[in-house]
Amino acid sequence: MKRIITFILLSLCMVCRLAGQGDEEEIPRSMNEGTLLGFGTSNIKDTYLSPFNYNGWGARILNERMKTISAGKGRFSRQQIINVDITSTKNPAENVNDFGAFVDYSLSYHYRIPIGSSFKLLTGLSAHLMGGFIYNTRNGNNPLSAKVDIDLGLSVMMLYGLRIKNLPLTLRYQAELPFGGIFFSPPYGISYYEMFNEGNTSDVIAFNSFRNKFAMKNYFTVDIPIRRFALRLGYLNSLYYSDTNEINTHIISHSFMIGWVKEFIVLGGKRSNNKSRVNSSYY
Amino acid sequence: MIRYITHILCPAMLCISLSGCEFEDEYNVSPRRNFESLWKIIDENYCFFEYKSVDWDSIHAQYSQEIEEQMSDYDLFRRMSEMLDELQDGHVNLQSSNMGVSSYDGWLRGYPSNFNTDVLRNTYWSRSQNYNDIIKHNRIVDNQIGYIYYGSFKESILEKDLDNIFSTFSYCRGIIIDVRDNGGGSITNSDRLASRFLSEKTLCGYIRHKTGKGHDDFSDPYPIYLSPSHANLWLRPVIVITNRRCYSATNNFVSKMKVLPNVTILGGRTGGGSGFPFTSELPNGWSIRFSTSPILDVDKQHTEFGIDPDIEVELTDEDIKENKDTLIEEAIRILLN
Numbered sequence: 001m002k003r004i005i006t007f008i009l010l011s012l013c014m015v016c017r018l019a020g021q022g023d024e025e026e027i028p029r030s031m032n033e034g035t036l037l038g039f040g041t042s043n044i045k046d047t048y049l050s051p052f053n054y055n056g057w058g059a060r061i062l063n064e065r066m067k068t069i070s071a072g073k074g075r076f077s078r079q080q081i082i083n084v085d086i087t088s089t090k091n092p093a094e095n096v097n098d099f100g101a102f103v104d105y106s107l108s109y110h111y112r113i114p115i116g117s118s119f120k121l122l123t124g125l126s127a128h129l130m131g132g133f134i135y136n137t138r139n140g141n142n143p144l145s146a147k148v149d150i151d152l153g154l155s156v157m158m159l160y161g162l163r164i165k166n167l168p169l170t171l172r173y174q175a176e177l178p179f180g181g182i183f184f185s186p187p188y189g190i191s192y193y194e195m196f197n198e199g200n201t202s203d204v205i206a207f208n209s210f211r212n213k214f215a216m217k218n219y220f221t222v223d224i225p226i227r228r229f230a231l232r233l234g235y236l237n238s239l240y241y242s243d244t245n246e247i248n249t250h251i252i253s254h255s256f257m258i259g260w261v262k263e264f265i266v267l268g269g270k271r272s273n274n275k276s277r278v279n280s281s282y283y
Numbered sequence: 284m285i286r287y288i289t290h291i292l293c294p295a296m297l298c299i300s301l302s303g304c305e306f307e308d309e310y311n312v313s314p315r316r317n318f319e320s321l322w323k324i325i326d327e328n329y330c331f332f333e334y335k336s337v338d339w340d341s342i343h344a345q346y347s348q349e350i351e352e353q354m355s356d357y358d359l360f361r362r363m364s365e366m367l368d369e370l371q372d373g374h375v376n377l378q379s380s381n382m383g384v385s386s387y388d389g390w391l392r393g394y395p396s397n398f399n400t401d402v403l404r405n406t407y408w409s410r411s412q413n414y415n416d417i418i419k420h421n422r423i424v425d426n427q428i429g430y431i432y433y434g435s436f437k438e439s440i441l442e443k444d445l446d447n448i449f450s451t452f453s454y455c456r457g458i459i460i461d462v463r464d465n466g467g468g469s470i471t472n473s474d475r476l477a478s479r480f481l482s483e484k485t486l487c488g489y490i491r492h493k494t495g496k497g498h499d500d501f502s503d504p505y506p507i508y509l510s511p512s513h514a515n516l517w518l519r520p521v522i523v524i525t526n527r528r529c530y531s532a533t534n535n536f537v538s539k540m541k542v543l544p545n546v547t548i549l550g551g552r553t554g555g556g557s558g559f560p561f562t563s564e565l566p567n568g569w570s571i572r573f574s575t576s577p578i579l580d581v582d583k584q585h586t587e588f589g590i591d592p593d594i595e596v597e598l599t600d601e602d603i604k605e606n607k608d609t610l611i612e613e614a615i616r617i618l619l620n
Contacts, residue, residue, distance in 0.1 A: 093568025189493030
C-alpha cells in the first residue's frame, strides 16, 4: 500500500515538475485549444441504485489545451482536458430516470515521437481527477451514487496530417487508460445517512487498479481548417467500469463531438514587452 | 512481465465480456423472471433474516411453485406481497403504478389504537396553534403544560419556529410531546426536535450496514450520537406519548428520547421499523423497498418490533365519553406532581 502511495506521489511530483519547466522557455510556443460540444448515448448501471441498465442520452462540453514544453528540447507536450458530462437515462421499464453529472480534468505529459513527416506518436502519463454523481428519481434513502476518482494513467495519441486535394486535415486518435489511484468506494450496503449524517466514513476510500476498475477513453478527431480557426469533428467513447464491495458500476457513453480549434501564443509579461518579437497592440 | 500483462488484460477482457451481458437487462414482464428478481434483491440486501429467524430459501420454495407464466399482474403482485409479508416488516413495500403499494400491517394487530382525534380536537387541540396540518402546539392546564402534537416526521419544522414554540412554553412546568399515529418520515426532522432536550452530546444508539450479500455480512455497530441544538433547549421534564402506530423515524425518535435524563415515555408500545430502508426495482418497473441497515438502541438491541413505554397507559372508553384523553391526563398528572 505504501509503495502505491509513494508511486502516485512521485508521479504527481514529476508531472508538476514538468509543468514548472514549461515556463522557462524563451521562444513562444503556440497553444492548441479546442472547445467541443458532444451529444450521444449513455448507458449507466450502478447496483447501489438499481440492478438494471439505464439507457438514454448524454451531452458534454470538452475543452482541451495542448502545448509543447521546454523539457526535453521540445520533445514533450502537455495536454489538459476539462470535460463536463450530463446524462439522462431511463430504466428498462422506462418509468424511472437516472440523472448523471460528471466533471473530469486530466493533465497529461506526452513524449513526442515523429515518424516520417506527417505522423506523430505521443505517449505519456496522465493525472486524472473525476467527480460526479448519479441521481435516481425514485429511490428514497439511496437516491444518489457519488463518484470521485483520482488516477494516474497511460495516455497515447497518434496524429496524422494528410491532404485531400488542397485541404489539409489532421486526424487524431487518443486513448487514456487509468491504471491506479484512489476512488470513493462506499461499503456494500451503507447509506449516505450513515456516512454523512453520522460520520461513518472510515472505509469509503479505496485504492483502484485493474483488479477493481477499468476505465478508458477513446477519442477520434479530425481538424478541418476554416479561415483562422479549425473545425474539429470527433467521436468520444468513454468506458468506466468498477467492481468494488460487491457494487458494480458502469458508465458508457458514445458522443459525437463538434467544435472549434484555435492556435495561439500565450505571452508572459516579460516576453510580451519584447517588442522586437511580438508586435503587441496593447504593450 | 507476462503476469503483469495478464493482470491488465484479464480485467479488460472481463469488462468487455460483461459489457456484452449488460444489455440482457431489458424490460421484462415474465412473472417468473420478476419473482426471481424480487427474491434475489431481498436475499442479498434484507437485514433481519437472522433476527427474525426467516428461512428465505424455504420461502422461495413455497412461493415459487405458485408462479405461472400466464398469471395476471394482479395475481403476481398479490403473491409477491404475500411472500414479502413473511418478513413481518412494514418497511418492505412492493409498489406498482397500477397495483398500488403492498404494506405489511401485521405489526398493528392486537394492539389498541390509544388515539382518538375527536377527543383531541374537542379538548386539547381546540385552541392550539397549527404550525401546519400535521404539527400543533398549545399550552394546556392553565398554561402549566406545553403540548406539541407532531403527526408525521415527513413534515419538517424550522429551528426558528421551534424557538418560537419553546419560547411560549418558557413558564410551563413540563412538556408533552405527542407522537401518536406518527408513522415516521425523516430522521433529520425527528432529530431536530430531539436535540432540544439534551445539554451535551449523548450516545443514543448504533447503526450497522450490510457489507456483502450474505445474510450475516454486517459491519460492527457504529455509534449514533445526538448533539444538543444551538438554539433554545428544554431541560425540564418531558413526557413523550406513544402508541403502536409510532413507526420508523418515530420509533427512532422514541428510542433516542428514552435515553435522555428528563424524558419519560408514556402510552403504548411503539410499532418498530428500525431498519433503514433502501429502494430497488424489478425488470417490469415495479419498485421494492426493504430494510438494509438495522438501527439499534443504546444497549445494542433491535427495536424492529417496537419499544415499550416507561409507563403503559391505555385510552379508556369512559374518558373518551368525557372528551378526555387518558394518556394526556396521566402525563399531566405526572408533570404536575
